[in-house]
Amino acid sequence: MANRPMLEIVSLEKRFGTNTILKKIDLKVAEGELVFVIGPSGSGKSTMLRCCNRLEEPTSGDIIVDGRNIMAGTRRDLDSMRLQIGMVFQGFHLYPHMTVLRNVTLAQRKALKRTKAEADARAIDMLEQVGMAHKADAYPGELSGGQQQRVAIARSLALDPKVMLFDEPTSALDPELVGSVLKVMKDLKSKGMTMVVVSHEMGFARETADRVVFMDGGVVVEQGTPEEIFGAPKAERTRAFLSRVSG
Amino acid sequence: MDRFLQTFFNPVVMAQYTPDIIAGVWVTLQIAAAVIVAGIAGGLALACLRSYRIRALNFFIICYADIFRALPPLVVILILYFGFPSIGIQLSGPMVLFIVLAATLAAFAEEIFWAGFSSVEKGQWEAGIATGLGFTRTLAYVALPQAVRLAIPPLVNRVLAITKMTALGSAIGVSEILSSATTAQSFSGSATPLTMSVVAYLVIFLPMVVVARWLESRTAWKKR
Numbered sequence: 001m002a003n004r005p006m007l008e009i010v011s012l013e014k015r016f017g018t019n020t021i022l023k024k025i026d027l028k029v030a031e032g033e034l035v036f037v038i039g040p041s042g043s044g045k046s047t048m049l050r051c052c053n054r055l056e057e058p059t060s061g062d063i064i065v066d067g068r069n070i071m072a073g074t075r076r077d078l079d080s081m082r083l084q085i086g087m088v089f090q091g092f093h094l095y096p097h098m099t100v101l102r103n104v105t106l107a108q109r110k111a112l113k114r115t116k117a118e119a120d121a122r123a124i125d126m127l128e129q130v131g132m133a134h135k136a137d138a139y140p141g142e143l144s145g146g147q148q149q150r151v152a153i154a155r156s157l158a159l160d161p162k163v164m165l166f167d168e169p170t171s172a173l174d175p176e177l178v179g180s181v182l183k184v185m186k187d188l189k190s191k192g193m194t195m196v197v198v199s200h201e202m203g204f205a206r207e208t209a210d211r212v213v214f215m216d217g218g219v220v221v222e223q224g225t226p227e228e229i230f231g232a233p234k235a236e237r238t239r240a241f242l243s244r245v246s247g
Numbered sequence: 248m249d250r251f252l253q254t255f256f257n258p259v260v261m262a263q264y265t266p267d268i269i270a271g272v273w274v275t276l277q278i279a280a281a282v283i284v285a286g287i288a289g290g291l292a293l294a295c296l297r298s299y300r301i302r303a304l305n306f307f308i309i310c311y312a313d314i315f316r317a318l319p320p321l322v323v324i325l326i327l328y329f330g331f332p333s334i335g336i337q338l339s340g341p342m343v344l345f346i347v348l349a350a351t352l353a354a355f356a357e358e359i360f361w362a363g364f365s366s367v368e369k370g371q372w373e374a375g376i377a378t379g380l381g382f383t384r385t386l387a388y389v390a391l392p393q394a395v396r397l398a399i400p401p402l403v404n405r406v407l408a409i410t411k412m413t414a415l416g417s418a419i420g421v422s423e424i425l426s427s428a429t430t431a432q433s434f435s436g437s438a439t440p441l442t443m444s445v446v447a448y449l450v451i452f453l454p455m456v457v458v459a460r461w462l463e464s465r466t467a468w469k470k471r
Contacts, residue, residue: 053377055373055376055377075381076381079379079380079381080379082376082377082378082379083378083379085377086377087373087377087378089370089373089374091368091370093368093370093371093373093374094374095371095374095388095389095393096393097392097393097396106378106380106388106389107375107378107379107380110380110384110388111378111379111380111381111384112379152374155374155378156377156378159378159379
């Protein structure tokens with residue numbers, strides 16, 4: 001069972017007008033796997049991620065999470081399936097009018113219908129996991145970017161998602177704060193979370209990713225282990241991209 | 248100087264008409280309170296509906312808001328009070344005043360709340376939706392509190408501007424402050440009741456202005 005796909009993207013297509021952003025993307029992510037997606041800006045990697053919970057509506061294709069197709073079913077089904085897909089944004093998007101604790105309990109209570117006691121306990125657990133329990137009563141505006149992003153991760157984790165999507169989670173952070181967020185992600189990986197990460201942190205990819213996917217122009221150009229992609233990229237486009245980002 | 252005091256601050260007239268003015272204050276307060284509650288609730292409801300972006304519905308909401316923001320309330324008041332009885336709709340003066348002012352406030356409040364909703368970051372919506380809250384709960388718990396907070400300073404100013412218009416009731420015989428004062432003025436032949444109305448308006452609205460000023464000074468997110 002360890003290798004059954006937790007997330008399956010099947011011939012996913014996304015067009016904006018005549019502009020095709022994603023061209024028949026296929027990607028399988030196994031349970032517990034960390035797939036790291038790289039590619040130049042405009043390659044469609046963020047769009048692909050955002051299609052996975054239908055924040056961006058795919059033009060065609062299927063997204064299957066743990067055997068359930070999120071492209072099928074009613075609006076309500078979609079909301080319940082979104083609970084199983086955690087998403088971490090580049091800009092954190094914590095709710096500024098709520099304390100850290102309430103940020104982490106809101107969806108637990110209103111969407112999962114947990115009691116206040118259950119939700120609070122779960123929130124504190126998750127905040128401890130990301131090293132933010134001491135700030136439970138603070139407001140997001142009082143936290144650094146790295147701290148906010150860790151709270152945002154806890155907010156997603158508290159809903160017990162089956163897969164976590166990270167959309168450039170460290171791109172908005174000052175360099176000295178990046179490490180704390182990557183450490184949390186590494187912990188998460190070691191606990192067996194299925195993760196798809198769009199990011200430019202190549203060092204993290206090398207160290208933590210099971211598989212690296214290189215996208216360009218709306219297609220998956222090449223994928224393989226970090227050693228394969230970073231050490232001996234086969235496609236010319238991959239080589240060109242990697243020499244640009246490392247150069 | 249004596250003549251000035253005699254005209255505007257005649258103690259005998261003051262004593263005689265104070266009960267009338269106080270009765271007028273009471274009427275003004277009641278209508279103002281009803282207008283504030285109904286106008287804000289109506290405006291908020293319209294802005295929330297508008298955020299669902301249902302095209303046909305939004306067309307009507309926008310038309311409503313634009314028309315009621317464009318029309319002078321007095322015109323609508325006169326039409327409802329003097330015109331509607333001819334088509335069989337008889338409304339009392341206070342009722343007409345309430346309906347028109349509440350509708351006007353709702354139109355302005357809708358635009359103010361909508362501006363608030365529009366300035367809530369897209370990412371806030373996405374965070375709510377991505378955590379399975381769905382549109383309606385994201386609206387209620389995430390967007391609304393932020394929109395309301397942004398809306399408060401302009402809203403308070405608008406509430407002030409519109410509740411003051413209860414004075415328009417004097418045109419259709421609603422015995423609010425100004426109406427009581429002008430009646431007293433014609434009976435007494437003294438301008439003193441008008442002075443009393445000035446005092447009455449200041450007593451009611453000056454605290455509101457102070458509250459507005461205070462609210463404007465604290466629009467930032469709470470920091471502890």
